[in-house]
Amino acid sequence: MNDRRRSKVTFTALHRLLGDPPRPLTSEMVDSAVAQGLRETDDLDWKSELPPLGAIPSSDFPKDVAAMANSGGGTLIFGVTENGKAASGRKDTGDLTERYERGLRSAAVTAISPPIFGLEVVQLGEPGNRCVVVVIPASVDGPHLIYRNEYFGAPIRNDADTVWMKERQIEAMYRARFDERRRSTDVLDKLYSEAAAMRSANSPAWIVAVAHPRLPATVSTRPDQSMARQAFEEAGKNALVYVGRGSLHPLEHVDRSNPRPGLRRWTARPSVEGDRLRWLEAWISVHDDGSVSLTAAVGGHRNSSTEYNDDSVVESRDVEVAIADFMGLIREASNRLGLGEYEVRVGFEWTGDDRLQIWTTDNMNFPYSGSTIPLARYTPVETTVRADANAVAFYWQVHDLALDCVNEGGIAYVRTISPPAPE
Numbered sequence: 001m002n003d004r005r006r007s008k009v010t011f012t013a014l015h016r017l018l019g020d021p022p023r024p025l026t027s028e029m030v031d032s033a034v035a036q037g038l039r040e041t042d043d044l045d046w047k048s049e050l051p052p053l054g055a056i057p058s059s060d061f062p063k064d065v066a067a068m069a070n071s072g073g074g075t076l077i078f079g080v081t082e083n084g085k086a087a088s089g090r091k092d093t094g095d096l097t098e099r100y101e102r103g104l105r106s107a108a109v110t111a112i113s114p115p116i117f118g119l120e121v122v123q124l125g126e127p128g129n130r131c132v133v134v135v136i137p138a139s140v141d142g143p144h145l146i147y148r149n150e151y152f153g154a155p156i157r158n159d160a161d162t163v164w165m166k167e168r169q170i171e172a173m174y175r176a177r178f179d180e181r182r183r184s185t186d187v188l189d190k191l192y193s194e195a196a197a198m199r200s201a202n203s204p205a206w207i208v209a210v211a212h213p214r215l216p217a218t219v220s221t222r223p224d225q226s227m228a229r230q231a232f233e234e235a236g237k238n239a240l241v242y243v244g245r246g247s248l249h250p251l252e253h254v255d256r257s258n259p260r261p262g263l264r265r266w267t268a269r270p271s272v273e274g275d276r277l278r279w280l281e282a283w284i285s286v287h288d289d290g291s292v293s294l295t296a297a298v299g300g301h302r303n304s305s306t307e308y309n310d311d312s313v314v315e316s317r318d319v320e321v322a323i324a325d326f327m328g329l330i331r332e333a334s335n336r337l338g339l340g341e342y343e344v345r346v347g348f349e350w351t352g353d354d355r356l357q358i359w360t361t362d363n364m365n366f367p368y369s370g371s372t373i374p375l376a377r378y379t380p381v382e383t384t385v386r387a388d389a390n391a392v393a394f395y396w397q398v399h400d401l402a403l404d405c406v407n408e409g410g411i412a413y414v415r416t417i418s419p420p421a422p423e
Contacts, residue, residue, distance in 0.1 A: 010120065010338060012075045012135055013044035025133055027125040030077065030090070037086040040160035043074035046082040048091050050132060056103045062111035065136050066144040067155035067162040069116050070173065073138035074157065079131030085160045092130050096123035104134065114141045118340040118388050137340055140180045140214050143173040180214075187212045187291075188345045192380070195293040196349050198283040204311040205299030205350035207319060207405075209326040211385065216289035217337035223288060225259060228266035231286050231332055232256040239321075239328030242398045243416045247321040250282035250296035251328070264288040279308065284329070290339045292329040296322050299350060312354040315367055316406045319358065320416045323402040327385070331394060334387030342387050346405055347380035358409025373410035381405050395419035 011022040014029055017038050040046055045068075051059035061076075068074035079093040101121050109115040120135035143154040143165060154165040154173070165173070191210035199206045223231070236251045243249070254268035261267075265287040272280045282296035298318045300311040309315070323346070330342055350356055355374035362368040381404045385397050399417045406414060 008120070008338070010135065012133075013041060014075055014077070014133075017041070017044065025122055025124060025135075027129070027131070030080065030124060030131055030133075034080060034087045034089060037088065039087075040082065040085040042071055042157040042159055043068065045074065045076050045160070046080040046085075046087055047076055047078040048081045050078045050093050050100070053100055053103050056107045057111040061104065062107050063146050063155045064162060065108050065116055065119070065134070066112045066146055067157050068136040069112075069139040069144050070142045070154060070165070071157040074136050076134040076136070077131060078134070079125075090125075090129055090131065092125075092128050093123075093132050094130065095127075096121070096130075096132050111146065113145050113147065116144060117386055138215055141177060143170050184212065184214065184343050188343055188382075191291060191293055192345055192347065195283070195285075195295045196347075198295045199297070199349060200278065200281060202351060203281065204279050204297050204301075205314050205348055205356055206295055207298045207314075207322045207346065208293075208295050208349055209322065209344070209346040210293045211291060211326070211330050211342045211344045213290040213333075213337075213339045213387075214341040214343060214384075215339070216291070217333075217339055222264070223266065223286075225261075225266070228259040228286060229257060231266075231336060232259060232268055232284070234335075235286075235325070235328040235332040237328075238331045239325040242324035242327065242395060242419075243321050247416060248280070248301070248318060249325055250294060250322055251284065251325045253280045253282050253296075254284050265291075284325075286329065286333060290333045290337045292326070292333055294322065294326045294329065296325075298322060298348075299356075309359075309367070310354065310357075312350050312352065313357050313359060313369075314348070314409075316358055316360045316409075316411045316414070317416050319405050320402045320414050323405060324398060324417065327394075327398040327401065330385060330387050338388075340386065340388045342385045343382070344385050344401065345380050345382050346401065348378040356409070358406055358411055360406075360411045360413070361415060371410050371412070373408075375409060378408060381408070392420055392422060396422060 079091050080087050081089040081091050108119055118137045122133045124131050145152045145154050154170050155162050156165050195210050196208045255271045256268050259266040259268050265285045267285045270281045279297050279300045285293045298314045300308050302308050355376050357372045357374050359367045359369045396419045399419050402414050402417055
């Protein structure tokens with residue numbers, strides 16, 4: 001076997017019908033499906049050939065992708081002939097070029113509304129016996145609509161067929177979308193409240209960051225301590241990509257080697273003790289469903305060997321490092337659990353009558369307060385993060401979230417997060 005693009009560990013309709021556990025897709029799995037004559041289902045569709053590159057947006061591909069997304073996700077396999085909807089043979093699709101793969105992903109974004117991100121596109125097999133598998137994730141943004149000139153419709157799978165939704169089906173799906181948004185807000189409210197409550201009394205200003213996957217992971221067994229330990233270690237490695245060493249990473253000031261169990265989560269406790277080190281305190285959690293939370297002191301940091309900032313003064317570079325660690329946690333959970341979009345909320349909590357001040361640094365790298373807007377209240381930053389985006393796109397999401405957080409305090413630029421040019 002020489003699959004040019006190996007898939008990640010996944011579980012698709014093909015796995016389910018073959019009785020296989022979660023694992024990467026292989027050409028042998030397709031051969032087995034053909035040998036058994038597996039029939040198409042509501043989440044599996046055989047296609048004998050790929051549409052021409054220039055005709056992808058106007059072909060049936062957008063309709064098939066939207067129908068699968070509207071039906072809870074599914075799998076399209078190109079390069080398999082069928083007889084009476086049952087797989088009957090293999091037909092070489094030719095080479096899946098990078099340009100063609102971009103064309104498939106682009107059609108799922110530009111020809112469908114709302115767009116569908118996160119397609120997994122994999123080529124399997126040797127020359128002369130190649131197929132292309134497109135895995136469409138489940139979506140909470142339905143109904144996904146297809147526009148053709150002045151007309152539009154919402155496709156959906158009906159067993160092995162693709163049909164168009166009736167008005168009441170569309171209405172019900174819109175209602176489900178709005179209900180999901182309310183549920184997601186309630187989950188973020190709870191996560192934020194729990195994380196904010198971890199800060200010590202009379203402590204410096206803290207950053208509170210929480211994230212919840214829009215489609216939570218479903219796990220059959222609870223992660224053990226070794227898995228939690230590995231998750232924190234991987235998150236730390238991710239964070240160092242965005243902000244290197246030499247900065248005060250909250251992930252390096254918690255006991256990552258001995259995480260403690262909580263209610264469907266594992267928590268890394270502060271590794272520092274004593275009033276003089278209260279400005280390094282942090283609490284970090286990874287949840288069984290893929291949610292993550294980070295609460296870390298960012299005010300009152302030491303600015304020399306003997307002097308400390310006021311408790312309500314936060315340096316923008318410390319905010320950036322905390323965001324890098326937080327996004328590192330999200331990236332790790334996405335990679336480990338196969339998650340896509342996350343709803344994110346980041347805020348600041350502090351006590352006393354002093355207003356929160358976010359300081360930047362001058363050209364000599366000394367703290368500079370001339371640009372700050374003192375805040376009596378910090379409005380939490382909320383956004384949606386595509387955790388399964390490619391490395392460069394995710395790096396830019398780290399940058400943009402940090403920029404939003406410091407912009408509110410009057411700071412125009414981030415100093416430590418420098419992603420490469422977008423692809």
